[in-house]
Amino acid sequence: MSPAPGPRSRRLWRRAQRALAGGVDSPVRSFRAVGGSPVFFARGSGAYLEDVDGRRYLDLVGSWGALLLGHAPAPVVRAVRAAAAQGMTFGAPSPREHELAEQIRRRDAALERLRFVNSGTEAVMSAVRLARGATGRDVVVKFAGGYHGHSDGLLARAGSGVSTLALPDSAGVPRAVAGATRVLPFNDPEALARLFEQVGETVAAVVVEPVPANMGVVPPVPGFLQSVATTAHRHGALVIADEVVTGFRLRLGTVHRELGLDADLVTLGKVIGGGLPIGAYGGPERWMRELAPLGPVYQAGTLAGNPVAMAAGLATLEQLSARTYRELETTSRELERRLNAFAAEERVDEFTVQRVGSMLGTFFAPGPVVDEPTASRTDRRRYARYFHAALDGGIYLPPSALETTFVSGATTVRDLDRAGPALRAALAAARKGRRR
Numbered sequence: 001m002s003p004a005p006g007p008r009s010r011r012l013w014r015r016a017q018r019a020l021a022g023g024v025d026s027p028v029r030s031f032r033a034v035g036g037s038p039v040f041f042a043r044g045s046g047a048y049l050e051d052v053d054g055r056r057y058l059d060l061v062g063s064w065g066a067l068l069l070g071h072a073p074a075p076v077v078r079a080v081r082a083a084a085a086q087g088m089t090f091g092a093p094s095p096r097e098h099e100l101a102e103q104i105r106r107r108d109a110a111l112e113r114l115r116f117v118n119s120g121t122e123a124v125m126s127a128v129r130l131a132r133g134a135t136g137r138d139v140v141v142k143f144a145g146g147y148h149g150h151s152d153g154l155l156a157r158a159g160s161g162v163s164t165l166a167l168p169d170s171a172g173v174p175r176a177v178a179g180a181t182r183v184l185p186f187n188d189p190e191a192l193a194r195l196f197e198q199v200g201e202t203v204a205a206v207v208v209e210p211v212p213a214n215m216g217v218v219p220p221v222p223g224f225l226q227s228v229a230t231t232a233h234r235h236g237a238l239v240i241a242d243e244v245v246t247g248f249r250l251r252l253g254t255v256h257r258e259l260g261l262d263a264d265l266v267t268l269g270k271v272i273g274g275g276l277p278i279g280a281y282g283g284p285e286r287w288m289r290e291l292a293p294l295g296p297v298y299q300a301g302t303l304a305g306n307p308v309a310m311a312a313g314l315a316t317l318e319q320l321s322a323r324t325y326r327e328l329e330t331t332s333r334e335l336e337r338r339l340n341a342f343a344a345e346e347r348v349d350e351f352t353v354q355r356v357g358s359m360l361g362t363f364f365a366p367g368p369v370v371d372e373p374t375a376s377r378t379d380r381r382r383y384a385r386y387f388h389a390a391l392d393g394g395i396y397l398p399p400s401a402l403e404t405t406f407v408s409g410a411t412t413v414r415d416l417d418r419a420g421p422a423l424r425a426a427l428a429a430a431r432k433g434r435r436r
């Protein structure tokens with residue numbers, strides 16, 4: 001195939017840059033992290049995307065994990081069409097809101113009360129506000145490499161030592177706001193214990209992805225998540241399990257409890273919206289009653305609980321069964337096996353795949369990757385060569401080295417068979433020391 005992007009994508013990119021800030025509505029879409037200019041998509045169907053130049057790609061991003069069932073699954077499309085025809089938004093109660101909440105609670109009984117918002121960012125931001133309101137404390141603890149959306153306080157990176165104040169990770173974030181966030185290394189229970197010894201009584205919440213999927217995929221080491229909850233609870237802090245990615249992605253429900261994380265509040269997004277904008281947070285009535293209108297913590301949304309998004313979420317959840325996850329596991333294991341086999345055959349050194357369910361972290365670095373510093377050792381230039389060769393061969397991978405490769409339920413082993421030669425060529429292109 002000729003190199004992507006094609007002529008139409010290139011033309012659209014020039015035009016988009018004159019209309020949108022940086023040409024995009026979310027920075028990583030710009031391909032800055034891998035070089036070149038982005039592909040513009042016209043449609044998606046099942047496991048495949050088609051760009052505006054008519055080229056087809058096996059989609060291994062799935063809108064950053066949101067599309068568990070692949071593109072445009074018929075039952076979800078039908079439900080969205082029907083819902084849209086009945087009205088796009090009411091800004092008033094409608095039954096699908098509590099129906100979706102009930103369906104989610106069926107899969108995690110601890111989510112006694114839920115609140116829907118429009119994005120994962122809003123879900124985590126609101127859960128943090130709730131934790132602060134409920135505890136009367138200000139400090140939030142997060143882990144380096146964990147992504148919890150782009151709200152001010154969570155765009156913070158660690159200062160020089162673990163007990164120093166966090167620094168803003170973005171211009172426009174007040175130091176005082178970032179300073180209420182403490183950033184710790186993931187998978188390091190001692191660092192957590194030390195911080196809590198020092199300032200434990202000021203901590204409102206620890207927010208953690210049960211399986212971090214925003215620095216590649218980094219499984220928690222045994223005992224780490226248990227110690228997060230034990231330490232936090234001993235000091236009267238809440239635990240927020242950020243399951244915006246993992247919720248309904250790794251199993252039919254949330255994963256934190258299964259992984260030993262005793263969370264107080266849970267955030268959801270991505271999969272539960274079936275591709276429409278959504279976020280949710282929930283927990284025991286005891287905490288959720290702190291929210292207005294019952295309690296003093298304010299949070300609202302014009303389009304929150306949007307009837308079309310609720311319909312997409314309900315139709316998606318209806319499609320999910322234990323079998324969905326068994327099949328995802330089979331396909332994903334097969335992708336992992338092939339990546340490793342091709343890498344070995346093509347003598348690609350220092351290549352590490354870390355897979356949890358249908359999420360794969362691919363690092364051009366020696367493993368194991370256990371935290372942000374080890375993830376950051378990945379060779380971004382090699383990843384860029386891998387990415388572009390895959391793209392030219394009809395495989396759409398995440399356009400950034402530290403993002404996760406997602407397999408959708410629409411992907412089959414046959415799709416992987418077809419993609420095999422391109423995947424192998426992509427790995428060969430990323431061989432160490434080779435130039436583009």
Ligand SMILES: *Cc1c(COP(=O)(O)O)cnc(C)c1O
Pocket residue numbers: 118119120121122124147148149150209214242243244245269270278279
């Ligand atoms: C994607 C993501 C978010 C943010 O969700 P948006 O819908 O992009 O705002 C928050 N937390 C985690 C773990 C995520 O992966």
